Amino acid sequence: MIERLAPEVVNGIVLGSFYAIVAIGLSLIMNLTGTINLAHGSFMTLAGYLAFAIMSRGGSFWVALGGAALLTMVVGVAVERLFIARLYKRIPLYSLLLTFGLSLIAEESFRLIWGPSSVPFAVPTNLQGSTALGNIVLPTYRLVIMGALVIVITALLLFLYRTRLGLRLRGAVQDPDMMAALGTNTRVLYTVNFAVGVLLAAIAGIFAAGLLGLQPTMGNSLLMPAFITVVIGGMGSLIGSIVGGLLIGLTVSITTLYLPAASEIVMYVLMAVVLLVRPRGLFGEAGIFG
């Protein structure tokens, strides 16, 4: 029993961590600037392809991870400065349409450059195979992903709660005009915030490429669960995104084990139930950085 359940639980936690990291990025961007970033999945896919490109030129997985994440962040900054920043003063519908358009352009571009089907994204051999913990055997790569995503979330929390820049971001979420009147250039904050969100998406995207396979729609397939995570966890709550992501991941993977036919629909059921009981989501009352 436990031997069968354990891998599914690990699977659920890994999947849930992906949802959580993507949801946190979405939340950061949504909270500070009101932008619903439908291009978030494209940044995940882009990071995957850039990592693939670096590895196919002989770079190691870890070099590819760092390089592709940074490059994607640079692209994110350019997109924010050139396009999204122009729409901050307008209603969110404008940036929603813009980022939706960008995601379509990105997906077709990936198709043109790397082809419509999966590319062979190989994780290093020492990360493949399985690791035995007692009599439970687990896939090594999933354990690596779990560790990496825990490190990423910890780093994000340290950034938000232990640095001056993080403090200013938390202030700007509450009252950007007041931050400006106290001498902070909020335009720079918005860009930094977007870059952090994209960096989270990029790291998730690169790890996901090794797990789910890399094709032009990879990121977008994770985007819907991430939005549901935001809704379940509560708009604007960091802890909500983490709990919501894990909840969805575990529910989906355990349902896959016992009732495979329902695995696709179960997260929507979960969302409906949470919304009926708590319309603001599980942690919806606390501000994201509360």
Add this chain to the structure above:
Amino acid sequence: MPDEPLLRLDGVDAFYGKSHALRGVSLEVHAGEIVALLGLNGAGKTTTLRTIMGLLPPRAGTIRLRGRRIDGMPAHRVARLGVGYVPEGRRMFANLTAGENLELAERPGGEWSIQRVFERFPKLRELRGRKAGKLSGGEQEMLAIGRALVGSPALLLIDEPSQGLGPIIVTDVYRTLAELRAGGVAILLVEQNALLALRVAERAYVLDDGRVVYAGAGADLARDRARIGTLMGLPSDELPVS
């Protein structure tokens, strides 16, 4: 009096959407003085401060700080040039602690460090770990002033500091303003309670419907209660007693 005032507005027009909020406002604040900006609700007092701060760009006219044009500058640059803002309702970062409210405004190397603010307001040192939203109105007002001070401003824009505070706290706040002036900080003070503001202000302006309808010495206006009544649209026997 030096030739160039610290702050000078010339014919400033500002709009909220289509409504004409300021009509040709001209005023001056000199170094080291407290200037009261009086008027009824909706007369344009808060709008004047927001316009100076760069939060509402003026449609016409000029704003100069030490002779330098600041109209059209974004708020963070106006702040960095030495203008501190204590807004109406104090606008605390309620989810952050009192200490964090100071930290995010501190400009290292400035005249006012957080330590100096704590020395001036010892109560804030005790309260620094508390969420700003949990502080009392008087504590929040002190924190809002401290938060503006850690930017080491030459000019403070203060909007309705007495709002919602008890008389003892109000006296305390006004004593603080007088002390800051003595320390060389100029203050443009917006108040509903005219007599209260006129007790500390060297000079006063009265706004009505976005226009300056009185400019003169604070003491003269304070003595002429009937005049205040006329300017502010109140019969003099309804004036708040200070």
